[in-house]
Amino acid sequence: MAFKMSVQKYAGKISEVEIGTGEKALKLGGENVMPFYSFDGDCGNTPKMGVEILDVFPENWIEPLKDLYKDVAENPVEWAKFVEKEMEPDFICLKFEGADPNGLDRSAEECAQVAKDVVESVEVPVVISGCNNFEKDAKVFEKVAAAVDGKNCLFLAAVEENYKAVGAAAGMAYPHKVVAESSVDINLAKQLNILLSQLGVKEENIVMNIGCSAVGYGYEYVASTMDRIRLAAFGQNDKTLQMPIMAPVSFEVWSVKESVADVEDVPEWGSKEERGITMEISTASSMLVGGANAVILRHPKSLETMKKFVCELA
Amino acid sequence: MALKGLDIFKLSPKKNCKDCGFPTCMAFSMKVAAGATEISKCPHMSEEALAKLSDATAPPMKSLTIGKGENEYKLGGETVLFRHEKSFVNRNRFAVLLSDSMDDETINTKIENIKKVDYIRIGEQMKVEIAALKYSGNKENYIKLINKVKDSEIKVAYMLICEDIDVLKECLEIVKGENPIVYGANKENYKEMVDIVKNDKLALGVKADNLEELYSLVENIHKLGYKELILDPTGDNVKESFTNAVQIRRIALKEGDRAFGYPSVVFANEIAKGDKNMEVAISSLFTIKYGSIIVLDDIDYSRALPLFALRQNIYTDPQKPMRVEPKIYPINNPDENSPVLVTVDFALTYFIIAGEIERSKVPMWLAIPDAGGYSVLTAWAAGKFGGSSISNFIKESGVSEKTKCRKLIIPGKVAVLKGDIEDNLPGWDVVIGTNESMELPKFLRDFNEELITAKA
Ligand code: B12
Ligand code: SF4
Numbered sequence: 142m143a144f145k146m147s148v149q150k151y152a153g154k155i156s157e158v159e160i161g162t163g164e165k166a167l168k169l170g171g172e173n174v175m176p177f178y179s180f181d182g183d184c185g186n187t188p189k190m191g192v193e194i195l196d197v198f199p200e201n202w203i204e205p206l207k208d209l210y211k212d213v214a215e216n217p218v219e220w221a222k223f224v225e226k227e228m229e230p231d232f233i234c235l236k237f238e239g240a241d242p243n244g245l246d247r248s249a250e251e252c253a254q255v256a257k258d259v260v261e262s263v264e265v266p267v268v269i270s271g272c273n274n275f276e277k278d279a280k281v282f283e284k285v286a287a288a289v290d291g292k293n294c295l296f297l298a299a300v301e302e303n304y305k306a307v308g309a310a311a312g313m314a315y316p317h318k319v320v321a322e323s324s325v326d327i328n329l330a331k332q333l334n335i336l337l338s339q340l341g342v343k344e345e346n347i348v349m350n351i352g353c354s355a356v357g358y359g360y361e362y363v364a365s366t367m368d369r370i371r372l373a374a375f376g377q378n379d380k381t382l383q384m385p386i387m388a389p390v391s392f393e394v395w396s397v398k399e400s401v402a403d404v405e406d407v408p409e410w411g412s413k414e415e416r417g418i419t420m421e422i423s424t425a426s427s428m429l430v431g432g433a434n435a436v437i438l439r440h441p442k443s444l445e446t447m448k449k450f451v452c453e454l455a
Numbered sequence: 456m457a458l459k460g461l462d463i464f465k466l467s468p469k470k471n472c473k474d475c476g477f478p479t480c481m482a483f484s485m486k487v488a489a490g491a492t493e494i495s496k497c498p499h500m501s502e503e504a505l506a507k508l509s510d511a512t513a514p515p516m517k518s519l520t521i522g523k524g525e526n527e528y529k530l531g532g533e534t535v536l537f538r539h540e541k542s543f544v545n546r547n548r549f550a551v552l553l554s555d556s557m558d559d560e561t562i563n564t565k566i567e568n569i570k571k572v573d574y575i576r577i578g579e580q581m582k583v584e585i586a587a588l589k590y591s592g593n594k595e596n597y598i599k600l601i602n603k604v605k606d607s608e609i610k611v612a613y614m615l616i617c618e619d620i621d622v623l624k625e626c627l628e629i630v631k632g633e634n635p636i637v638y639g640a641n642k643e644n645y646k647e648m649v650d651i652v653k654n655d656k657l658a659l660g661v662k663a664d665n666l667e668e669l670y671s672l673v674e675n676i677h678k679l680g681y682k683e684l685i686l687d688p689t690g691d692n693v694k695e696s697f698t699n700a701v702q703i704r705r706i707a708l709k710e711g712d713r714a715f716g717y718p719s720v721v722f723a724n725e726i727a728k729g730d731k732n733m734e735v736a737i738s739s740l741f742t743i744k745y746g747s748i749i750v751l752d753d754i755d756y757s758r759a760l761p762l763f764a765l766r767q768n769i770y771t772d773p774q775k776p777m778r779v780e781p782k783i784y785p786i787n788n789p790d791e792n793s794p795v796l797v798t799v800d801f802a803l804t805y806f807i808i809a810g811e812i813e814r815s816k817v818p819m820w821l822a823i824p825d826a827g828g829y830s831v832l833t834a835w836a837a838g839k840f841g842g843s844s845i846s847n848f849i850k851e852s853g854v855s856e857k858t859k860c861r862k863l864i865i866p867g868k869v870a871v872l873k874g875d876i877e878d879n880l881p882g883w884d885v886v887i888g889t890n891e892s893m894e895l896p897k898f899l900r901d902f903n904e905e906l907i908t909a910k911a
Contacts, residue, residue: 143670144714145710149705149709324836356761357760357764357765357767359833361538361771364538364743365539397891398807399760399764409756410757411755412757419757419760422735422739422761423735423736423738423762426736426737427739427765430744442732446735447736450693450737453693454693454694
């Protein structure tokens, strides 16, 4: 036999979703091949890297990060500007931890003001993340969507329990983009996409979060779910699964033991900061090879490495 | 490329001598075709027939055994491109590169690091499995290096990276008994290389400038009758290496072309060009897509923790989730005054929690009900870890005879279950534990103090 490249053509293609406005607006998706399989066809837009900031001071973050942000983190606007200027991410993810009813329980109105101020002070697109309480998130997103009207933000996320409210506000009343978040299952991902479209959110305005975990923490399920979703989107041309994927990597990796254990507790493990960074990098690269079109990161070193990685691989 | 019984029969000796344990050559041939016996069971098969048949009945990707004794590992043997289609079988192995061009201090540090990073995760040992020993021009130092690694106490399989035939011959003598990997055959030296390895059937690393050349090189090696190979997809950069690795695996498994039906060795250290974080990213990439051996520049916990964890995930069998048996586990020699702690039967969760209780040194009864093999929140969301199932298990497990203590600690993530469990378990006091296991040892020590003071 003679050598011949093995090429796989697919009928399906991932939709292109644009977020942000102006020069720094970015596009996710557009590929018609498995991640980085440039030998098969078009890899679409290169994966994008975002950096996480909070609406409150990051009390629980590791010391080196608190130190890095010490002059800006009391004020989300300053923080966002600092990140944009010093780290140059493709986008910023503003997470409303302060909205948590079991925490500060900030009002939706207050959050809306913060979001508006942040979005207006940076040029990069902003992803708006909630506090993981679906009732509260729905309220917050409703107000934020109105406050950042015209800025084409991405809302992370609509879940089964609140998709109607989130979809109606962020995907219909105001022309933003919505992340559909499901729990590590191809059928659940599909179902939520369908529900959102039936509600009236256009398919090209939906991004998926199919579930995420740190490597070592149930990641095998995440990996296989992504493989199956991508193979169905391409091979079976399943329109209900052809949305780009956003992976909130930093939300998962900084709470597992590898990244939080103090050096005094596990002296042999060495620097806590380094462990956190490598957990973040390993999880982010895994999510990207699995099919994520964007990842959210926390540490500047992770961002730097992932940018380089994607630049060399894409 | 399944063969029919008749095709096999045509190539058989047709002696009907029964030496194979079957009444006729025909009967034997049918069994071989069905995969019920092996072609080698007939002692009279001609060389030529054997070659043809073992080819046709061989799996699409060869599995090789490298190393000796407790350092013996299997590589390759994969049958699917995606783990959900069946399962990946032989996990990738990690190697650390040492070379004669490194000074003693560097070498010693790396050897120490290999020794240091050796731990158990979910019941499996995590460590560097291979020492990749690279010859870069100084024979004396190379020999010293090999001996040094041999004399150190690290438990590894060996990979000699040396394209100089004479040096290789001499050095191979030192580790001959260890079933090492020999790397590498190239288009100039492959004949001599095969000569060196064929008697001991050592795994031979094969490298070329690009896929096309690699392909013809393998064909040439096949012509010499050698089939114990490991292919090197490493290119100049990440993109090229990734393309090569995916193509090799796909050409083997999807196109059924056995020229590429071999495990691979990826030099992540080279592509990362000294950037440790990049090496972690690249090694993660090749752990998922399709490295069999991944060579690192060095090892430490910040590399090992994510990479070995990822590998463990990717290589679990999707059809057999990792579960532990539901029952009461005594930890730190609990007695009739020790409290009870409850979690799920997902192996990962069990091992994490058991480990943290051990670290706290507080004697505990760990209760594990049947939670479907899921994590705490997954099981709770699936209705398999709720107030009534936990209470029923506590009642039926007989733990209340083992201890007089009526404190039950539950995971912080399912704090909402407190009321429900207390309603179903009269006399018990449900205590809400921490969200993350990390905080558990301190929590347990404080909790234990309180128990003791309360008693006194
Ligand atoms: C992998 C995964 C799955 C896998 C299953 C893996 C498994 N064996 O459990 C699959 C794909 C099958 C799955 C399915 C589902 N999942 Co799921 N899954 C996950 C995922 C990504 C990781 C879970 C994991 O492995 N965690 C690691 C283990 C170690 O964590 P753990 O058991 O909680 O243990 C920690 C702590 O609880 C603590 N701890 C444990 N025991 C104890 C005991 C004591 C006393 C104390 C103090 C502490 C403690 O220590 C551990 C380390 O910190 C999570 C999201 C995430 N990133 O966490 C979602 C998640 C858990 N799943 C979720 C859901 C909803 C489901 C489904 C119900 C979806 C559905 N509607 O079908 C199904 C249920 C299954 C079914 N229907 O049959 C939700 C739960 C939401 C909620 N808050 O209730 C999550 C959080 C995802 C999400 N954000 O929506 N899932
Ligand atoms: S041992 Fe070989 S020759 Fe003899 S019966 Fe069996 S197949 Fe035929």
